[in-house]
Amino acid sequence: MRIPLNIFFKDARLVFKMDELGLDITSIALPAAMALTADPIASLVDTAFIGQIGPVELAAVGVSIAVFNQASRIVIFPLVSVTTSFVAEEDTLATASPEVKEIENLEMGLAANSENKKLIPQTDLVENTYKSEPLTDTVKSGNGKRKIPSASSALFIGSILGLVQTIFLILAAKPLLNFMGVKSDSPMLQPAQQYLTLRSLGAPAVLLSLAMQGVFRGFKDTKTPLYATVAGDAMNIILDPIFIFVFRLGISGAAIAHVISQYLISIILLWRLWQQVDLLPLSFKHMQFSRFLKNGFLLLMRVIAVTFCVTLAASMAARQGATSMAAFQVCLQVWLATSLLADGLAVAGQAILASAFAKKDYEQARATASRVLQLGLVLGFVLALILGVGLQFGAKLFTNDVNVLHLISVGIPFVAATQPINALAFVFDGVNFGASDFAYSAYSMVMVAIVSILILFVLSWSHGFIGIWVALTIYMSLRAFAGFWR
Template identity: 25%
Template structure:
């Protein structure tokens, strides 16, 4: 049987099993390169708006002083932890929905969506409750300075309930991404972000709430986003996928499939969150200005990460659909295409950040010490951008294949084995100073990403060989 016959048989199986008229599987199979941008571009647009918001939010908070920036920065790893757990299960939902649709099984795709939403309800209630009960202990563990603690606590007390709204929104967005619709969720996200941008200066400066105003703006915008998703799913019926709780049937196999991706992905997010707490605590050893610099530096490198994550998130959907349809050849073709485009992004952003970061950071603060530290950070980390791109995209492809453990093991390797160990040795044993933390982060990302790429191509080769043997 030749390659063309194999492709035709895969497409016939897909049609026979009932890929509906609104499913985009066959469209993506026909033109995978176009599909990459159809899935990724709306996400990039949404992330661009989110980046503008992050910049603007930090600029507004920066006008309140260095302590306000530090308070916001100390809240970042806790927010990352809360949302990260549900992003992990969201990736599991995206992968499961995409693979079921790729195999032409809409009924199980619908049921997978129902399971994912229930995950969102459970963790959306659990995480804020636990966070509110142990907020003081958490910030103490983070090493928050005494003068920053009141601001960090007041911000968290307002922002914590928003985790419930955002967790559910993540599940709805992940389901729509799994069916190949990234446009609708991004429109919803942009609406919430614009609302946040409008509310920020009003609540911070006009009403005079200060840092608490930024928290209230986020809370209101996250609730608005959730209401829009509920409207699209249960009133307008926008998605092709139709979760149904009246006729909900628990399916242990579907639960296991989501969990196989979702649990390792959530654990990866947990490891990264704990790692961020560790970095914050270590950076805090060098003072509040160092923490503030790490915060604004992180906002800038997020500009690079967001389009990279957009490309990677599209690969979860495409890999899942192509793998479910038995088209491993398209998986490899798309992987090569996306990795090359990712490198172009990495080098472009790296050059711009290295040259213009001193000017960019003046938007956030006029404090010369904070700017100098932030420039050191960004001019170190940009050298790892090309490698980070390889690692981020490789991890998402594994998830699209229904394999969650590689991403978890690679995250543990980066955060704990390489970056964490090196940072501890550099700072506490070799007394190399603050810059050595940035070096440890860059080295950890580089070593792990090279490992991830090698692992991915070995796995793709195994799947290709299996496909040949099954012909």
């Protein structure tokens, strides 16, 4: 198989040029990255308010948020990623020229007896990339709105999953908290269960809003989700002190404020989407549930593999004692937070590539892949420099413990040096998702996880804290290589 190394150097002199492609990437990536960082910032403010109540309440809320986020993450990533690609393809075909539609119809006819369809010729940039099913025709509805079947499907699936998550978390709150180490005699149990139960009421809004964010990303519109997210998070920050201190609702007030903010985000996005897309009920055939479920299940496998690797690394650090776990937690949160910037580029790459593939514009696909990978590499080196220097001084913002600070200093070189690798891995994910190559993304990630888990067990046992970070570096390197190989 020909591996195009020149993809990193193709038109490299144009990497920062604000031409049509550069403006397209920037207009998608920048708001996406800002929207991704808005919620963690709001959560930090949330944590600061809750911390004023007491340490028990702060710890209880921390455990509850971890449970809620873990349950949400399993379904959020597949739903958003699949929706973005499907909507981008359908929206592009809806506005495609007659020539492009004629080619698409011809290829669908030729592939009618085949389960898979080659997306790009063998001699092109991405080889052996497949699509699962022919796209459904997309047309303008009678009221002038776009008729995008995947948009309606995503909203329906997101709503159902949200309701299921709410019921599950309410009924299983106590067992889940016990599993997380909050036992029946713990003073954290009552406030943790109370917060998790109330917070669960917002699950339908969370999944519905994220499904709609996937739709807007497919339209290459990341500004609308940004505005909605900022409005919701601002509402959360305003309501927090009112409910917690003025109404004296404590952590219940914090949970209620967060739920209200999530429903506000959903209402804003639904209102904007209703203006652009015909969301009236479609036939079962047009809803394409089989296509969503098939690819969503593949990405679910991928999310579980990724989550298990990182969770296992944290578990290995915890087994080495409180000092090791505290240092690992600081390094890990910084390590993960910086990935949000690369995720913005991945979103841009996915949306533009999905559109280019739908139009059979492989030259644009090549140019887009090269540009986002080059920008990802540059971003990675910039982050490496900033973290390598800044974290040496910034570590004291997290703790004053000398032993913890020493271990953080040991982890800093790994956190900094892996930034270019991480950026490439995330951008490669966006490239593969843009090609709707969900099967390869899932299977390759499972293989990477199996190898990484074995390495993690061996190195954490033989080299302790350093071994864990060496294993995580190998894990991200394998992820980046898997994306590059495809």
